[in-house]
Amino acid sequence: MDTIPAYERDPYAATLETRVLRTGAEQGRPFAILEDTILYPEGGGQPADRGTLGGVTVLDVQKREGEIRHFLASPLAEGPALMELDWTRRFDHMQQHTGQHLLTAVAQDRFGWGTTAFHLGAAVCDIEVTAASMSLRDLEVLEEAVAAEIRACRGISARRVSPETYKLEAVRSRGLPEGHTGDIRLVQIAGVDLNTCGGTHLRHTGEIEVLKLLGTEPIRGGTRLFYVAGRRARLRLDAHEKRNAALRALLGAPDEDLAPALQTKLDQLQAAERRVRRLEDDLAEVQATALATRPEALVEAHLEGRDMAFLQKLAKQAVSAAPTKAVFLTSETGGQGLFLLSAGEACALDVPALGKAVAALLGAKGGGSGKTFQGKAPGLAARAEALARLREG
Structure with missing residues (x-):
């Protein structure tokens, strides 16, 4: 080579x-x-x-x-x-990497923030800078300053220099890689930056197209600054526009009212969920009373579409009202079978042993100790056999 x-x-x-x-x-x-x-x-x-x-x-x-x-x-x-x-991937990397050089230079010159790390991610890029924090106004000023340099279409060039010449250059660099020998590659953005770098870059800053700052997070005493550049920024805007269009259709609100409209829907949903929980509590109380007053020692019920939390609530109330009884409850929801076996304090049923027997018959996974055993099964085709086994004791 x-x-x-x-x-x-x-x-x-x-x-x-x-x-x-x-x-x-x-x-x-x-x-x-x-x-x-x-x-x-x-x-x-x-x-x-x-x-x-x-x-x-x-x-x-x-x-x-x-x-x-x-x-x-x-x-x-x-x-x-x-x-x-794969030119599309390469040009994207050139836009992100050149954007990083420009962002780093402007952040240093405008705010005195040094860059300590760079990460070119698959969707979002970031640099780590020495700023302990950044205000929204800082980000606005930084982004505008970067945009001005993009519009200026400043030329970008690369050259190799000897270690002796390198020492004489006004290079902005975090230092050479450990063990580096031989010539040193410098990448220059005319009038803005001179840095050591071995990566691929654009011909001029105008090819960056656009650089959008996305946000920050604290890290190691500094700040991680997220951004996207070039086609990534345009694709991200396109995704936002399509998402907003879908939300406008769903919520019947313009862009500026999407958040308030969604908050209203969430408030309504939470209120409805509270009403459903109260109704379920009332239903569990009524059904528990009906189970507790039945004459048999082992009472059972199948409750289509109910989750395990409801089965637990119903069983607890039933055996609390009738401590000498045992309750076997099942449900099917989301294509999965649920079962629960529970016994009152005065009931002598061996719940752990019988629970395991039921689980085996149903092909279920489950567990429990003491007075309750519950599990999940692929289906409840063997429910009748399980119930018969329980009645045998």
Whole structure:
């Protein structure tokens, strides 16, 4: 491979005629070492590129012991091979990464906030800065300042310098990687920033398109600042617009009234849920009285659609009113069978043993101790057999 790989010489190259020099496997994953590559290997906070090599999908690209390994979906033979880059993914990374350089520079120059970390996520990016906190006004000022530099279409260039020249440059950097030797790559945003970086970047700030700050959270004494840039920002806005359109249709309210309209619906739902709970309490009390007054020692009932909480409430009230009785309750809800066996304090029924027997008959999972055993079953087809087993004692 050339001293400078193709992804660095021309980050806009989407195809490359290259050659597979050597193949191997790492932990069962086949990889290829190439003569040259347009696929960026993971590093510096930027994820690895994706693409194809000789028609085979490249799953990952990593630096290992001075070489670049292209991990493949299947083994590939040595020899010439056409490499194709997933350009949409790459350009997204270029927008996010270049946006980070600009955001870091403006945050430092405008507020004195140093950047200590960068993360290019699949959906959202973030930088960690030394600010203990940020106000909403700070974020507004920062975002506007970044937008001004995007509109200025400031040129972006990369060059390599010797360690001696590097010491003479006015570089904004968190420092070189541990053990680094040889030339140092500098990325410059004209009139704004000069930084060490090995990643892929845009030609000018105008290609960032837009950078939107999303929010913050405290971290390690500083602040994590979330953002999206470029096409991600447009896709995010599109998703918000579609979501708002759906909410407008559901709530019958314009955008500015969606939150109040939703709050009204939630208040109404909570009030309805409270009424339902009161009605369920009343129903449980009536049904518990009916169960407690039945003559048999083991009373049973099937209550379609009731949850376990209702079965527990009903059983508790029934055996409290009739301590010498046992209660067997079942329900089917959401395609699942529920059962509960409970005995009063004066009832001699061996609930744990019989509960396990019922669970076995129903093919259920359950448990309990003392006076109550409950469980969930795929269905209640064997309910009659379970009831017969309980009546045997």
